[in-house]
Amino acid sequence: MxxxxxMCYFGRHTKKDNxxxxxxxxxxxxxxxxxxxxxxxxxxxxxxxxRLFVSKKSSExxxxxxxxxxxxxxxxxxxxxxxxxxxxxxxxxxxxKDARNLRLGLATDGFNPFGNMSSSYSMWPVFVIPYNLxxxxxxxxxxxxxxxxxxxxxxxxxxxxxxxxxxxxDLIELWKGVDTYDALTGxxxxxxxxxxxxxxxxxALSTLSGRTTSGYFTCLHCDKSPLSYAIRxxxxxIGHDRFLPQGHRLRKASDFKSxxxxxxxxxxxxxxxxxxxxxxVRDVRxxxxxxxxxxxxxxxxxxxxxxxLEYWPSLKLRHNLDVMHIEKNVCESLLGTILDIKGKSKDxxxxxxxxADLKIRKxxxxxxxxxxxxxxxxxxxxxxxxKTQFLNxxxxxxxxxxxxxxxxxxxxxxxxxxxxxxxxxxxxxxQRIIPAGVRGLLDDDIYxxxxxxxxxxxELCSQRLNKDLLARMKTxxxxxxxxxxxxxxxxxxxxxxxxxxxxxxxxxxxxxxxLVGCTQLSAACIL
Amino acid sequence: xxxxxxxxxxxxxYTLKKFVRNKARPEGSIAEAYVADEAxxxxxxxxxxxxxxxxxxxxNVGFSDQSAYTVDVFWHGVNLIGAYDYSYSEEIEQLAxxxxxxxxxxxxxxMYVLKFxxxx
Numbered sequence: 001m002x003x004x005x006x007m008c009y010f011g012r013h014t015k016k017d018n019x020x021x022x023x024x025x026x027x028x029x030x031x032x033x034x035x036x037x038x039x040x041x042x043x044x045x046x047x048x049x050x051r052l053f054v055s056k057k058s059s060e061x062x063x064x065x066x067x068x069x070x071x072x073x074x075x076x077x078x079x080x081x082x083x084x085x086x087x088x089x090x091x092x093x094x095x096x097k098d099a100r101n102l103r104l105g106l107a108t109d110g111f112n113p114f115g116n117m118s119s120s121y122s123m124w125p126v127f128v129i130p131y132n133l134x135x136x137x138x139x140x141x142x143x144x145x146x147x148x149x150x151x152x153x154x155x156x157x158x159x160x161x162x163x164x165x166x167x168x169x170d171l172i173e174l175w176k177g178v179d180t181y182d183a184l185t186g187x188x189x190x191x192x193x194x195x196x197x198x199x200x201x202x203x204a205l206s207t208l209s210g211r212t213t214s215g216y217f218t219c220l221h222c223d224k225s226p227l228s229y230a231i232r233x234x235x236x237x238i239g240h241d242r243f244l245p246q247g248h249r250l251r252k253a254s255d256f257k258s259x260x261x262x263x264x265x266x267x268x269x270x271x272x273x274x275x276x277x278x279x280x281v282r283d284v285r286x287x288x289x290x291x292x293x294x295x296x297x298x299x300x301x302x303x304x305x306x307x308x309l310e311y312w313p314s315l316k317l318r319h320n321l322d323v324m325h326i327e328k329n330v331c332e333s334l335l336g337t338i339l340d341i342k343g344k345s346k347d348x349x350x351x352x353x354x355x356a357d358l359k360i361r362k363x364x365x366x367x368x369x370x371x372x373x374x375x376x377x378x379x380x381x382x383x384x385x386x387k388t389q390f391l392n393x394x395x396x397x398x399x400x401x402x403x404x405x406x407x408x409x410x411x412x413x414x415x416x417x418x419x420x421x422x423x424x425x426x427x428x429x430x431q432r433i434i435p436a437g438v439r440g441l442l443d444d445d446i447y448x449x450x451x452x453x454x455x456x457x458x459e460l461c462s463q464r465l466n467k468d469l470l471a472r473m474k475t476x477x478x479x480x481x482x483x484x485x486x487x488x489x490x491x492x493x494x495x496x497x498x499x500x501x502x503x504x505x506x507x508x509x510x511x512x513x514x515l516v517g518c519t520q521l522s523a524a525c526i527l
Numbered sequence: 528x529x530x531x532x533x534x535x536x537x538x539x540x541y542t543l544k545k546f547v548r549n550k551a552r553p554e555g556s557i558a559e560a561y562v563a564d565e566a567x568x569x570x571x572x573x574x575x576x577x578x579x580x581x582x583x584x585x586x587n588v589g590f591s592d593q594s595a596y597t598v599d600v601f602w603h604g605v606n607l608i609g610a611y612d613y614s615y616s617e618e619i620e621q622l623a624x625x626x627x628x629x630x631x632x633x634x635x636x637x638m639y640v641l642k643f644x645x646x647x
Contacts, residue, residue: 107533113553131530135529141535142581146543
């Protein structure tokens, strides 16, 4: 590995001393040739997948998805019930024929190996998860296989692609097939494996996929005519009524009718258009200065090596954004705004000024008051006495053993701030506590919308997903988002709600959820 | 959705974090410990007479040893973890009501008390 990560010395490049592209040396000290500039830890995938078949027991478990799974028309409990899996099987029938062929997931995230957050250090392990296993084994830690360990201290960013090469090389070989001994039949067979999707959080999306995650095209399924709109200091994403059917009641009542110049649903790229886009950035390399071209819409920054996989363009759902992080961000903004916590609330002076710029919601705009300005209190924040009521109800809540942590501990007695609010607390807060807690404290319409919102997450995160319910949820979520927008346009000035919305309102929503769920949904966005 | 979210992945990251022993070489120590861990995990899948993480009973497994409980209303069939403490101050009446109405073994004491009361 080079200091500027451009080249990965493996395979046919193993013995080279200099980069074939830019002639820079591979070693820290070119004279000595002992210490490489960077070292990528690669744990070969092939033998470990083969290892699954050495034991009779695990060889049987790997075939569970086809031999023992009882498919249910209505419910989804395993990725194999989902549409992405089905479509993949249809697309590659010779792969689907043998139940032993492995379907994998690719998960990655950065972490700081030192306990303290004061030193910034980010290393990125890449895990491979075999999805063939039954649900009770599938997401178990002992079944995760770490394939790459990308070194710190800086996160790889765009160079991730270079680091991914050895893994992709492995995957290409595995797609062709490798001879493997199967203990169950006692014979050799041709083992093949394919990656069905990646799991990561939202920022890692641009790292892994090369799609932009900032600016006007942040919204992952708005490749054409996005919802973004530039306000004072940032870009906001408003006007979710565009997702509603023509002539809908909420469409007429929308504040943002003429904001985008179009009232049609934002569009996504088809696979062909996407491939065309990627063709334009085929030559983009890390460390190279990009030329600004006027005509190109800057959505896809580079073509990552995952596209070298033969089956990659045919996948339905390539990237799963993690629902855990989205839930946390959404919950924090919602709670911060409702409790009006300083620094966390999205209901800021700037947001009110933006309202004035947009010429909407006169009652929320700053009021001239003698020498200064006054910020009128909004309906969706709790007054001081109601805050106490909310906290008291939180204090009285008892959870079943092991269901949640001691959440009331995270909020101070006057609800002026929180500390140590973990992702799982947010999960519980958003789905159960906020909807129940604000009942009677906020106006009915606000309470109902928040409850619907929490309920949506709950359905999404349930262990069994009902297909009918998902179809209903698909029509409901744009309405919920429009209602939220109606209550507080400010909330929508931030990314997280949109991120969610995108995910939720995607046209092929059902395909996503069919995958098994929530994450997908709220997540899966790129096509 | 459990198959697409990151809770297990983040847990795994924590395991990796614990592997760091030489803080000057975090990647190296993780790689070394990971290989050892992987090897041991692999071996433990084949052991039968030794307790491994693959053949031991989970902590919360239920059991049905009726003889362990003398009174069947207290039969919950789970292993309780942690220390116990008695705090019946508010619920004692409800508890007593439940036992009197649901427990067969309490029948003879109820009869006894009723008989005793009827004498006066």
